[in-house]
Amino acid sequence: MSIIRVTKKFHFEMAHALFQYDGLCRNIHGHTYNLEITLLGEIRNEPGHPKDGMVIDFGNLKQLVKKHIVNKFDHSLVVNSLFPAEHIEAFKKATERLIVLDFQPTSENMVVYFAKILQQVLPSNVSLFSIRLYETATSYAEWFASDNE
Template sequence: MNLRVTKIFDFETAHVLWGYDGKCKNIHGHSYKLTVTISGPLVNDLKEVKNGMIIDFSDLKKIVKSNVVEPFDHCLLVNGQTPHKKYTEVENGFSKIMLCDYQPTAENMLIDMVQRISTNLPDHVQLKYAKLQETENSFVEWLAEENGH
């Protein structure tokens, strides 16, 4: 039997898009919602403390919080390959900046988050789906089957 486990995470992040031709060229923030769905075999051993689970919800929470939520929450994301890098050089300026090697769009942010989560999951668990919701009606989705997984 195939089952999936899903958990949703909330965090606040600011970003700025270098060279963009709309409002998002200015620093602004969003209340992001990240949905993570994993799949794997059920533990079926009465001697195991995780019997009947694919992964303990609290273990999934620890993985996503430490690798995505904590680094991204209340952080300013800027493309470190552009003049926006100067924001890290402001004395007494922003205290939490992530220099990305990509334009910090929702699409690229989700690719980064998928990599951070996938590489930290237990071997028997696979990331199947991730969704990054930037606003109430705008989101990006990643599906394992569309990405060779």
């Protein structure tokens, strides 16, 4: 029995504004996010089974992450619910894809949020090992299951 980690990479475009931030990121701006999802599981050992030799079919992982994260956040404006109601209304008029969250949409908070989403939808034979979210080419936040037990 071998425990293996498998990783799939994704990317999406997302805009955000940080409520009451003391720098330029208080303004609406966007990033090309790169997302890495790493799962942990046993290699299937069922000769003749179409998924023999796999921890998870990368196609299945792709479908899950795209459905629950990428398709939702790609080309969206994400803001904190603490913005005044008139700002939220203005954001709604400016975009069809507004996501209002109960937290500051930093990379750090987004990896925690993504982990909660994925832990609810992953097949039972794998577990979420880590998430890495690049906000820029040189800056990223990471979430590890072992740090959050």
